[in-house]
Amino acid sequence: MFLRSTYPKNDSRFSGLILILRPRKRDPVGCATVEDSMTGVAWSDRYVTGIKAIDKDHHSLFELLASLVEHRKARSGPSAVAATLHALEVYAAEHFEREERFMLSAHFPGFETHRRAHDEFRTLVQALARQYRREPASIDLDKVSQFLAHWIGSHILVEDMAYVPYLNGTVSAEVDDTDTPPMPIEIVLRVPPGKHEVIKRFAALMRDGGEVADTLENTLNALEHHREQVLDHRVRALFGT
Ligand SMILES: [Fe+2]
Structure with missing residues (x-):
């Protein structure tokens, strides 16, 4: 032994x-x-x-x-x-x-x-x-x-x-x-230490495609659109004539 x-x-x-x-x-x-x-x-x-x-x-x-x-x-x-x-x-x-x-x-x-x-x-x-x-x-x-x-x-x-x-x-x-x-493209991201797991899971869902990936992509697009609208509104409020 x-x-x-x-x-x-x-x-x-x-x-x-x-x-x-x-x-x-x-x-x-x-x-x-x-x-x-x-x-x-x-x-x-x-x-x-x-x-x-x-x-x-x-x-x-x-x-x-x-x-x-x-x-x-x-x-x-x-x-x-x-x-x-x-x-x-x-x-x-x-x-x-x-x-x-x-x-x-x-x-x-x-x-x-x-x-x-x-x-x-x-x-x-x-x-x-x-x-x-x-x-x-x-x-x-x-x-x-x-x-x-x-x-x-x-x-x-x-x-x-x-x-x-x-x-x-x-x-x-x-x-x-x-x-x-x-072929898939390999990307390197620098992420906050506490977020790397959730980002990996998100990336895996997007990579695998299907209904969940489509919903995530649509949600992401909607959020970005909303953020743009908020910023546009702010620009108009600050700088509008
Ligand atoms: Fe293997």
Whole structure:
């Protein structure tokens, strides 16, 4: 046994958080292994994309998954499980953002479909973590581990592997193909610290389109129109003849 962090190694965001005792697992072929017989998923070379930052992230996701499985086996208390679910929520969101930046810069044509898969997973894990915090006994951790293992494993093998040739330059994207929808534009905004979450949520709603986005856009236009009218009125009051 050795002392090991529940969180991804060398990641300062998780420093000082809970530590658990966990047996070291040996890999017979010498590559890093995180495995669990219940989930049937082990980190192995078949998950290697060859893109260093992505592989590091994926390995950390497997580590978090393994921590969750061990919490279940060890019947850890709700606070330890909740902390691991929170770490998974944060880490997956940051990893997806990184992948999405890479895909955009490589003009990967499957970007929108891939981003939607990320969004679905992000939203589901957020809801899972929230429900677990509210009522830990209502969540079956076996089902959670199996779902996560299946999702992460198959997502890497199918969806992530599809962008690899574009990211490593083996395939070049058709940047100016008029038949394909334009790639989203990345923007950088400086926002007040307390507002960044709500602005991100607003941006996500606008990006996804549909009825909610249309209503928001119409409301925004109406508010701007009203503000212009107020300013016009003030100008006339101050400077009118
Ligand atoms: Fe992905």
